[in-house]
Amino acid sequence: MSDEFNQIAKFEDPGLPEHVHRKTDTDPKAADLAERQVAILFILSALGTVLAIYAYIFIKDDVFFFIPIMGDTNAHQLFLGLGMAISLLFIGLGLVHWAKMLMPDTEVIAKRHEFRSPDEDRADFHQTIKEQAAAAGLGRRSLIKRTLGLALGFSALTPLVLLRDLGPLPGKDLEKTSWKRGTRLVTDPGDRPIRPEDLEIGAVAQVLPELEPGSTRHLSDIAKDAVLLIRLRPSEFQLDAERLSWTYDGIIAFSKICSHMGCAVALYEQQTKHLLCPCHQSTFDVTRAAKVIFGPSARPLPQLSITVDADGYLVAQNPFNEPVGPSYWERPS
Amino acid sequence: MKKVERIGVNVAGYVDDRTGAAKWLRKNLTKVFPDHWSFMLGEIVLYSFIILLLSGTFLTFWFDPSQREVVYDGSYEPLQDIKMSAAYASALHISFDVRGGLLMRQIHHWAALIFMAGMIAHLMRVFFTGAFRKPREANWLIGVGLVTLGIVEGFLGYSLPDDLLSGTGIRIAEAIIQALPVVGSYLAFFAFGGAFPGEAFIPRIFTVHVLLLPAIFLALITIHLMLVWYQKHTQYPGPGRTEKNVVGYPLMPIYMAKAGGFFFIVFGVTAFLGAVASINPIWLYGPYNPGQVTAGSQPDFYMGWLDGLVRMAPPLETAAFGYTISWNILIPGLIIPGILFTLMALYPFIESWMTGDKREHHLLERPRNNPNRTAIGAMSLSFILVVLINGGNDLIATHFSLTINQIMWFTRIGVIVIPPMVFVITKRICLSLQRADREKVLHGRETGRLVMLPHGEFVEVHEELSAAEKFTLTQHEQPMALQVPNSDANGVLNPQGLKGKLRARLSQAHVEQVSAPSASEAKELESGHH
Amino acid sequence: MNAGVKRLSRYRRHRYAAPALLITALISLGATFQVASALPNSSRMESTPKSTLIEEGARIFAQGCSSCHGLNAEGAGIAPSLIGVGAASVDFQVGTGRMPMADMSQQAMRKDPIYNEEETAALAAYVASLAPGPAAINEAQLTYERDGNTAEGGELFRTNCAMCHNFAGQGGALTQGKYAPTVMGVEAKHIYEAMITGPQSMPVFSDKTITPEEKLSILKWIKSAESEPNLGGASLGRTGPVTEGLLVWTLGLGLLIGIAVWLTAKAR
Missing domain, CATH: 2.102.10.10 (Rieske [2Fe-2S] iron-sulphur domain)
Structure with missing residues (x-):
């Protein structure tokens, strides 16, 4: 079923849609407005930092006030946290707004290539590996291979033994x-x-x-x-x-x-x-x-x-x- | 030249003089990243990891990871003069006697939950869009490793304060270790430095929590990101997007500004949660005492499904020849999670084996266009959700006037019945969504506008899709079932045996599709109409 | 200061002063007790002599309770016998509105009491007259503000109460749909009565295993937890990690994904 459809003409790829200019690209006033908006966001962030520092120094930690849903809330903790949240969040919002409104928004196409190397490179690579294996004698000298395996396996025992003193044996304790x-x-x-x-x-x-x-x-x-x-x-x-x-x-x-x-x-x-x-x-x-x-x-x-x-x-x-x-x-x- | 440009050029020159990296850097600074909200999920995880490192470092300045017994004399009155471990006392100290300490504790814990929730959401995105396919299997494996370690790291983290709730969690972890056949009680005594709870466990897991696991995380995350960088990001299908290109925005400055901005946003949201919502109020739990327990003893959500599994386990225990095997602990605590995580890790290889697809993929699939995979994912999620519900059965019971026994039985049966049902239903939904896409491409979009024809008939006006939309809805592959030969060249019947048959069956199930309409089909339809 | 007091204060440090004072105190206490117990229990009851109070209680009982508990409070079916449960039990059950039950469901729920204080006292007096049992608690006994120790009360609460009522007294599930109710917002008197009578699923906590002083400490801790403001922001119900998980998946991830959608949307 699917077989025959693959033979039939698919819908053609119309290619990347035409780039639509933003208002900030065409209207200098809009761009200026966006700049001011970004600046306001950054200023709000700075005010958040001021709030956090004010809360840290001047709000005592035994001041509580009532907020609906949240109940009696600790003012020190709340304003310190909110100040910090504002200071961080608005830096982020400002940066993103800047990128979205004022940095170029033309989509860029980068080429991708298959990861597989060309056949001759691969053949060379395989050859090298074969040569290296042969040079090390891994194929022939099986005694070395086996004893190396033994040694490596055994060497893992030392760290295990070293962990023995983590605790006493349970004995009849349980x-x-x-x-x-x-x-x-x-x-x-x-x-x-x-x-x-x-x-x-x-x-x-x-x-x-x-x-x-x-x-x-x-x-x-x-x-x-x-x-x-x-x-x-x-x-x-x-x-x-x-x-x-x-x-x-x-x-x-x-x-x-x-x-x-x-x-x-x-x-x-x-x-x-x-x-x-x-x-x-x-x-x-x-x-x-x-x-x-x-x-x-x-x-x-x-x-x-x-x-x-x-x-x-x-x-x-x-x-x-x-x-x-x-x-x-x-x-x- | 402006001042900024001059400085930039000078720095670039300085770096290139010493590394010769001008060409490489130029290429990478203009690297293209596709834009989609679902590609930000991984960034949420990355940034919450950084927040965890920062806030965690702050907490270590005061935290005393010791189970030495002290008498509390800090400023939280309801615990004054109570005997407790130094770990718990210092966690109280951070909460009440270090300004901003409680905020940092809460930010750390909320960041941990966002870290885990973000990882799961990211994993779901990667799974349902097929982003794990060749050449990205390694990154899938690293991701599964990170989720697993994340669960462990989170558990160790909330265990550190040594409060009543987390102590109960450690008690349960000890029981799981102790239940291991042959070596269980030995391992438990080694881990705890003697009988539970001892005085060794908290200091030990502290080192693991702040040193060993974060180092492993850092290494794995680095490799994960380097691979994303090197292999280039996947992209959603659409006009102009092919397997051979990446469409998006260059790293500098746009992606950098957005990603950098998003770090501050994630930090800001975490700080907001830390400011307005209480998390892990250890001072209410009280210090750990093995003779005490609280109603509603639950772990954090990423462990909750394990707890739900343990709760629903049948009371099975084998006692023979003087030895005991606790199936009621081993099956839900180790065997089922082990099987689940192994299957999850191996899924890319299983799917590639089923379909015989060994090609590279850089275009993502819409979940509906791979009904079998989507159904498998939905089925797994429904399993986790059912056992998670059982992990909170006591709270659900009291809040919805049910009984824990009802919920337990519902989930015991549901965990077997619901996932297969979800599989079938999801697959049907995917196929009917494909059918809807097909209708839309061939007959246009329903506009809801009714028009009366001259002879009095009412018809709804259908609006034809744009070329771009038509392409997006029809570009996906129409895979064919794997042909498993009935006999090989020498005339041997069924050369691959049962395995081959199974593979053919699975492949058949995997390719089930509603065929996408083709341009020729649309043309035929058009000529028929007029 | 008058001379008499001054003279007395001279003897204050005398070595027989302490024993003498103690003996005097004990004698006077005993005497007061003798007089007090001979008198009717409270000032209100003076106006309603005890026997008429019992009669009033019996009348209310016959009307409102006997259909389930039997004409002589001997119990029937699921309604237990009330002989020997004492006034404390009646005061708790009726005073918290649990009795009379609205419907024969699994568990009697707390609701607005049907009988007023006088009627409740009358019922309690009637039931207490059937056989001796724990007496109702009056406000004068609830000196937890003065005699309780919050931290010790917390320790006792976590050992004896938290496994059912949760670490912050929010209540929790029992088997088959029964539940331990919240102890937040419950009158201290009723909590005390619950401890000594063991209503419904709750066991009895004897005065010998948890002394009256310790019970006052528990009350003090409960009242302190009740009035404790939210130190770290919204409390999320004080039920542990489940609500925290829900919040992170809804508000936490919801906010972040919402911002991510804005971040990746094309500007116009």
Whole structure:
């Protein structure tokens, strides 16, 4: 179909349209006007700079005033920025206006040539490459070629080895948290121990393990230790006997670190008993040991077994029995 | 001689005495650049890169890339006496205790968004007009590299202040590293200098953000521009424009004035955004703490589609023989983006293989005249758009009274169903646009003027197109499908096997066209009419 | 200054001064409390004796609430039992207009309250009379301006509230179309009541895990965020990077492309 049309006469190229003169080309008054317009744009730019400097020096940064849509706005920031914007924008507008109105606007045609060199040049070039390859003996001396490859490949190993000290090996670090048998649950923030009766039905509390005297808490500890306490009616649980024994009087504790990608999961919906991760919307059912009911997470949140100590404070019954947080290759399943 | 001319001549003489470059410089100072608004998209990117260098340098004068714990005592009251990293404290210091610091932070961030948005728009322009074809494949590859690095650079950049939102982003990045089979936890511990978040990550990514990546950008951008310069810019088809010429304005002085002016304009618009619109208000997010999170935790838009993919992933994880593979992270976080970017990078070669077209091209194609390519592009965009919507599903849910679950399911299904639909629809639209062009060339433009003929019939007056318009609408190629031989010279059947068949099929799809009207056809029509 | 005060001030530094003062203060506080609790709760209630207030509440309840919550507030279907929810819960639900619900949608929305303050108080008194529960908060308890600490409140807010209500209290999505509403522009009293009663999806934040002082700090931070002017220009909703991305594709790139079209258009 298209074949035959290619044989048929196409519409002819009428060539570049005739150049139409601008008003500024023919009318000196228009050109003068354009010149003045460009000058005004440049002057506006200079005024913008003055505004910016004035704002920098004289407008205090605690002055606010109301602008519709924007609300209460900081005058220092606004006028400094606007001044800068004006000073830059109007230089640009002036330059473009100048180019458009006063510089020649006749279109110019430049020739383009195919990039491929003439055949004889190419043949010479190919010949040279062949000669060079032969001179180096790349074709014949394969031992050199292979050992060079080996050496180059090996030399890339040094930089890799040098990066080894970037950090320690993970070891068992990802499996461990600060929770131990008998560690008290304390509020985050506040570090106050909690009694079961402190929590009403439907209450939550963000908790961390109590600090041992003399130690400090780092962010990397919180990244594994953060726990969410939730109190339900004991009858609402649908847990097996073991998991039920990990709760205390309707209080259940989960790792707050998402089993998907490690965000803090703490959106607890009191009515549905669902926990939602705000990062990727994995949804966990608290009554069924944080079973995943929606979203990308593949595992329930690890549950912390809790009980009370002699003083009646909530403590960990045992450490977590699985690693908290996102999965990794050697994570025991 | 005027004073200006004298100075110019003296400088030119001085340079030539020392380089002998008079001829080369003369040629290049009169180099011709075609003019079209869509050719300015790349310039937007180039200029925002320069703005990023300038504003970024300003920020480094005060920024302290350290995760050492400090107690804030700056002038922002709601955070006073709060423990935070030195990085966050110094970002607050820049915002509230350095005059113009907040403005510069906002200019830097807005420039980064314009940089990324401009790159994507530029990439779309190059794709849909076929500007990537021979001899410009290398520049396409560099462009894809720049987009990829831009995403990384942007992510590292907004991670530096160590606020609650960006810290959550780093947490997710750590989870992706950790999910890599075999080496994941090791790489994560190396990258973070130990357990997450540690104190090593921010200083390290600072060096990458301000030194390593900008240097690579500078190198790639330089090569990109040198190639544009050397290969000369493409141009849109039109009267007088051929594969053998470039029609436009000379570099000096017109293009220089316009391009230079546009730099100031881009800077001015960025400064305007920085002045009137708040971006990344880190003081509201608070310092990072792994036990905290905010509703609506989203990345910047160029990462948003990745986040949307991760959100919609099915909960798949393989645990066997004591090892775990997180498909729910690997597939959306690495495998799909990897496939997408590889296909994008290879597209010029794939298209040339499909069509068998190995010629040089300097005239751009109107998107409608290459329906298959346009449909592929629209399909890819629709994919990204669907997953991007899912990346903002929580905000969409609250603002349009939907549920995140509905949006999640809509996009989970949509990401499979919508792109093919978009492909088919786009292709049909392109073909009917071609048909409309054909009508216009043969029968003229509808004027909307009705005329009553002597016998009472009403007809609409059609106005004939100008010769220039007719040429522009009909000049495009009418490619033929690739002929894959059924048997070779020795009589072997189907010598290229399945690959050959596939190639023939793809080629067939690629050349689908409404034939452009020819002059002879128009003449025939005319003689028939009268 | 009179001589008596002067004489007293002489003993100010006496080593028994502090304990003595403390004991005196405690005794007088206890005494005041005794008297106060014997008295009706507030001056307004003096004019309406408590029993009639409860009766009034019961009347309103029967008219406006019992069709869903049952004649004795025992609850029915999706309407929960109100026995033991306390006056705070009623004051929050009715005072913010959430109850009575306009329609049985997913979630009761904040709207203009249907009952006025007196009617709300009467309802609260009636529900409180059914079984003990958290008492409604009165303005005198909301001393956050004096006793709150903004920075500490921010820390508490980010740990306990931001995951649902967003970093700037703008609200956010929950599952299945439920949402955490914005806390901006909400009366401090109602925010406090929400924390202690856990309305709808919201959990309860006990006084032992977040002490009343800490709750006041949270209130102070919320009020400070509410009145914080836009330090960096238009706030774009304080919802994070999504609106920023939208703005850069529309206004940012739109402006630049518009200028590029002008720049490349042929002058006449």
